[in-house]
Amino acid sequence: MSQVFWNSHTKESFDRNWDDFLLKYGLVDNKWLSDLYEDRHIWVPIYLDHHFWVGMRSIQRSESMHSFFNKFITWNSSLIQFVKQYDNCLGSREQTERESNAADFHTVIPCVTKSSIETQFQHVYTHQKFREVQAQFKGKENYITRLTNSALGYSVYEVGEQVSSSIFNKFAVTYDSVEAQVKFQCLLFESIGISRPKRVKL
Template sequence: MKDVGLWTISKVVLNHSYPCCPDQAEMLKQYRKLSMFVRRTIETHEEARIRPSKTYQLFVAVIGSHCELSFIEKDVRNYITRKVRNISKEDDAKEFGKYLVRMKEKNQNFFLELNLEGDHCIKHAFWVNATSRAAFDYFGDVVLFDTTYNTNRAIELCMPTTIHRWCIWHIMKKIPSKLNSYKGHIDIEQEMSHVVWNSYTKDAFDRNWNDFLTKYGFGDNKWLSELYEDRHIWIPIYLDHHFWAGMRSTQRSKSIHSFFNKFITRNSSLRQFVKQYDNCLASREQAEREFDAVDFHTVIPCATKSALEWHNICEFASESEELTKTLHRAFDKVMVEMEEYQERRKGKSLLTHEEATLSTVNDLQSPPRVKTRGRPKNRLGSNLEKRSQMP
């Protein structure tokens, strides 16, 4: 060792002093590599939310054994971490904006609005795809907020023309804690639930609610009095004439969260988010087309088959002039649509096999799909697709 504190080499032996092991050559870093095909496959699987372990097992199944691969599972995970997910915020925002612009160029009905700051960074972004805009024209829109009451107050100020409702699930959940101090609280809870869910007119609800309060002596109950004052924003009969997309509580938020979790994670970049969001909507649209195909080629059974049940429904409706008129209007509308549909079917049946192209088949509207619960949903998938593609 010299005075500077460094080692000096006095002798070099170039012959190997340890035995070679060819079987472990693929484990050495300098021998492991990912081809371009492997990289693209890994990126595709990452986009499809396929786990790295499954991706690696796919390569093993294709090649035939682990030894034939030029990489190990750790290389797959490292590539995802370093190349796929490791993107700077600036590049991520640029790719995000470019993707939205490309979507606008593909379809002019795609709505896009970007709010840029002075350094051309994205401050706000709002976009709506063409299919969602067409669906809004048909059905209207429902905005669901799973937030706190402070935010809800701000929403009422920002969107004063919209119809707001409380989450009925949270209200009904409070009944045991609010009324458990009363004798026979179990019967009280059941009867209150019956009044809320089985009052089919506003007058019937007011009458049933007053009878409920009188029966149990709840005239001075502050919580029940406040609920009655706000009945127009949580009782079903006061709200069912508005469009709510079948929602009466914020529980749909939980199912929506679970659905989106199949496509994105908390680590998803902006570019991945917007792309996976489109894939998410596309999967919903595909499911809708599959339901349309089933409706068109099969006979969907009605929810109620018993003649006695039909008799009970008509007998109940006859007691309410409001419901009777509603049912008559619905029945007349259905009869007119059935006659029009039969006429279209007669016209189409005159086509030969060669003349029955895909475009003529698409002109036929599928009949409504009757559900076991809730009102039937109109099947307008083909119209929505055509509307979304209009220039």
């Protein structure tokens, strides 16, 4: 199901992938999944494409908290043990953040390309975010870009992402030269905040 959820770049492809998923696993008449599908506009990323989420998923915060506290307490810890360990938890978190900030301030991750855009990201992003951007730069060779339309300051590109030797995902990317803005069909930049390889390649 994660393939349906994360790899649907248009609403139409989500609907098609959802139907294929239900057929494949014999779940066409499942009421719970039918109700879930009806509420897709509040949980499917492509339906939330106009919101900026900084790459966070709905359960990410609770996963992070569980991971954080599991270092100090267990499921059978008493309330007294929890209170005693709470200060240790906070101290550990603060120390980790200080170390991360120091590393970001005193070290530089080298660029993997000669792109001036990557160099700009190198100077303004944290190491963690810059590594994500670098992964996008490294992935740009899997994209083929073709200008499909150009008029009145707008250029529309078809971008093909090669996912295997014979399979391509296709996206539309619009460049507005008057406003100097790029708009992606998949809207992942708008929701996640990471420059996609198709943007880098344009």
